Amino acid sequence: MSQKSHYFTRNQPASRGKVPHNSQATSSLDTMAEPPVASKSPSKDNVAAELAAMRSILEKLAVDMTSVKNGIENLNETVTNLGGRMDEAETRISRLEDEENEASATRKEFVKQNRRLQEKLTALEGFSRRQNIRIIGVKEGTEGPDLGGCLKTFLSEALGIDAEDPWFEMDRVHRVGPAAASAGDSRPRHIIVRFLRDRAKASVLDAARKKKQIDWNGIRVCFFQDYAQEIQEKRRKFDEARRLLQHRNILYSLRFPAIMTFSVDNQQHQFSNPAEAKRFISGLSTDISGLDDGFGMLADDF
Numbered sequence: 001m002s003q004k005s006h007y008f009t010r011n012q013p014a015s016r017g018k019v020p021h022n023s024q025a026t027s028s029l030d031t032m033a034e035p036p037v038a039s040k041s042p043s044k045d046n047v048a049a050e051l052a053a054m055r056s057i058l059e060k061l062a063v064d065m066t067s068v069k070n071g072i073e074n075l076n077e078t079v080t081n082l083g084g085r086m087d088e089a090e091t092r093i094s095r096l097e098d099e100e101n102e103a104s105a106t107r108k109e110f111v112k113q114n115r116r117l118q119e120k121l122t123a124l125e126g127f128s129r130r131q132n133i134r135i136i137g138v139k140e141g142t143e144g145p146d147l148g149g150c151l152k153t154f155l156s157e158a159l160g161i162d163a164e165d166p167w168f169e170m171d172r173v174h175r176v177g178p179a180a181a182s183a184g185d186s187r188p189r190h191i192i193v194r195f196l197r198d199r200a201k202a203s204v205l206d207a208a209r210k211k212k213q214i215d216w217n218g219i220r221v222c223f224f225q226d227y228a229q230e231i232q233e234k235r236r237k238f239d240e241a242r243r244l245l246q247h248r249n250i251l252y253s254l255r256f257p258a259i260m261t262f263s264v265d266n267q268q269h270q271f272s273n274p275a276e277a278k279r280f281i282s283g284l285s286t287d288i289s290g291l292d293d294g295f296g297m298l299a300d301d302f
Helices: 002-008 023-033 044-128 149-157 198-211 231-237 240-247 274-282
Strands: 132-136 169-176 189-197 214-216 219-225 253-255 261-265 267-271
Touching: 044 231, 132 198, 149 169, 149 189, 149 198, 149 214, 189 198, 198 219, 240 253, 240 274, 267 274
Parallel strands: none
Antiparallel strands: 132 189, 132 219, 169 189, 214 219, 253 261, 261 267
C-alpha cells in the first residue's frame, strides 16, 4: 500500500460512506452566513415614564412615612401623657389610701370613745336611779289625790314598814308615762318612789323579797329596783339562767349592772355573759343546793 493511501486511511473516521469535514470551520461559516439580529433595548420615553411612576410611588411612600412618623410621635406623646396621668392617679390613690387608713383608725377610736361614754352615761343614769323603787300593780285612782300618802299606807299595810319614820323619808313619788286613755285600762302605770336614803330603799326591797308575794286590796303588787332601759335589757338576758338556778334551789344575786353571782359547793361563781352562765348551770346536777351561800333569792343588788 502506498504512503498516500496509508495517510488517507489514518485520517478517515471509522464509519464508512461519510465524508469527513471540519466542524469548527463549518460553524464559523454558518455564523457568518446568518444575518445580524437587531438588539431589543427600551426607548427613552418608556424609561422616563417608568422613572416618573417610580418617583410618584416614592413620593407617596414619603408622604405615608411622614404620616406614620407623625402618628408614632402622637402616640408617644399620648403614652407619655398617660404615664404622667397614671403616676398622678397612683399618687392620689396612695394618698387616699393613707387618708382612709387614718380615717378608719380615727373612726375606730371614736367608736371606742362612744362606747365608753355610753357606758359611763348608763352608769351615771343607773347611779341616779340608785335610790328609786319601781312598784307595779297599783290600780289607777287607788291613790286618790295624794299618791305619797297612799304609798305610805300601802308600805305600812303590805310590808309592815313605818313609812312615817324619817328614815323612810321619800324625795319624790310619781307614776311613769301619760295617763290611761280610759278608766277601764287594765294596765296601770308604774309608780316610781325615790327615797332620800339608799339604805331605806334597800330595806323596802328586802321586806318585799321576804314577803315573796304581796297582795294589797285584792291586787298583786311587785317591787323592783328602778334601772335604765339599757340595764333592764342586759339583766333580762339572765332570765333563763335565773329559772335554772331556781329549779336547782340555788340562791343567787344579780348585781349591777348585770353580773350574776352564786355559790355551788362553797365555791363562788360570777358571770357577766348570760350564755356562759346558762351553759355552766345546765351542767350542774339538779340535787345541788346553794342555800348556805349567803345570797338572797332574786336579789337585785346595786
